[in-house]
Amino acid sequence: xxxxxxxxxxxxxxxxxPFFKAFCNSTRAQIIEFLLGGERCVCEMTGPLDVSxxxxxxxxxLLRDAGLVRMRNEGARTYYSIDWERFxxxxxxxxxxxxRLRNAPPAPGVADSACxxxxxxxxxxxxx
Amino acid sequence: xxxxxxxxxxxxxxxxxPFFKAFCNSTRAQIIEFLLGGERCVCEMTGPLDVSxxxxxxxxxLLRDAGLVRMRNEGARTYYSIDWERFxxxxxxxxxxxxRLRNAPPAPGVADSACxxxxxxxxxxxxx
DNA sequence: CTTGACCATAAACGCTTGTCAATGTATGGT
DNA sequence: ACCATACATTGACAAGCGTTTATGGTCAAG
Numbered sequence: 108x109x110x111x112x113x114x115x116x117x118x119x120x121x122x123x124x125p126f127f128k129a130f131c132n133s134t135r136a137q138i139i140e141f142l143l144g145g146e147r148c149v150c151e152m153t154g155p156l157d158v159s160x161x162x163x164x165x166x167x168x169l170l171r172d173a174g175l176v177r178m179r180n181e182g183a184r185t186y187y188s189i190d191w192e193r194f195x196x197x198x199x200x201x202x203x204x205x206x207r208l209r210n211a212p213p214a215p216g217v218a219d220s221a222c223x224x225x226x227x228x229x230x231x232x233x234x235x
Numbered sequence: 236x237x238x239x240x241x242x243x244x245x246x247x248x249x250x251x252x253p254f255f256k257a258f259c260n261s262t263r264a265q266i267i268e269f270l271l272g273g274e275r276c277v278c279e280m281t282g283p284l285d286v287s288x289x290x291x292x293x294x295x296x297l298l299r300d301a302g303l304v305r306m307r308n309e310g311a312r313t314y315y316s317i318d319w320e321r322f323x324x325x326x327x328x329x330x331x332x333x334x335r336l337r338n339a340p341p342a343p344g345v346a347d348s349a350c351x352x353x354x355x356x357x358x359x360x361x362x363x
Numbered sequence: 364c365t366t367g368a369c370c371a372t373a374a375a376c377g378c379t380t381g382t383c384a385a386t387g388t389a390t391g392g393t
Numbered sequence: 394a395c396c397a398t399a400c401a402t403t404g405a406c407a408a409g410c411g412t413t414t415a416t417g418g419t420c421a422a423g
Contacts, residue, residue: 120268140248
């Protein structure tokens with residue numbers, strides 16, 4: 108429920124901040140890159156990524172809390188995978204939102220706002 | 236060379252981290268949301284966004300350094316706008332990159348790596 | 364030239380975040 | 394029962410980041 112409304116109407120840009128926070132860190136980005144190839148367990152990443160196991164575990168916990176990855180426990184191993192429903196949903200919602208604002212006719216309230224909107228007269232706007 | 240190569244071949248996920256860092260902060264996200272509607276000057280944002288002018292200026296400088304927005308000086312005003320070439324380029328490159336890794340046949344080196352790849356024998360893999 | 368609006372920069376502070384080291388738990392093999 | 398592997402969690406520390414405050418510089422108008 109948190110991510111994106113199913114039908115049209117997406118929220119504002121703030122709704123996507125948690126999603127993008129997943130990609131704005133080098134370690135997380137590499138982890139996600141790894142998971143894009145499919146399901147992986149933790150010990151598969153510590154090697155190639157050259158980061159400590161607790162660090163991988165920590166970032167995976169963040170991604171899990173953000174709802175971007177899912178966890179599966181099998182014996183001693185813990186397998187992580189990308190939650191594609193959430194991933195695609197947020198991404199599509201974001202793209203759709205950008206497209207909509209981009210194609211917005213002129214601009215919401217530019218003509219009569221313009222800077223001195225606070226408590227100043229917009230004279231230079233009419234003058235120019 | 237830094238952002239995205241024009242033809243196919245995109246770099247790794249790390250190349251997109253600077254791009255996503257622009258969206259992972261609430262204030263910046265709102266600024267970008269504002270700029271999606273078209274070119275705006277600084278004083279147009281301080282009001283609706285309810286943030287101080289130096290703060291807007293600071294984040295705009297970050298976005299500018301990241302190459303995501305462009306600056307235009309007109310009299311006392313400074314107008315900012317999104318660099319769509321860069322925006323679309325990074326976004327398309329990212330989407331393409333995700334798609335490619337997602338459709339990668341089985342998985343690069345999973346079959347013979349699997350955890351104890353360090354200095355351990357992968358017996359349980361053959362056994363199971 | 365002075366005033367006021369517009370904007371950028373610098374310094375300082377507090378908080379979040381990333382990272383490491385150590386510890387704890389569970390599973391599986393011997 | 395013992396040990397090794399796999400993983401999570403905790404606490405502590407450092408670094409980065411966001412925000413505020415203060416200051417200076419530029420432009421237009423009077």
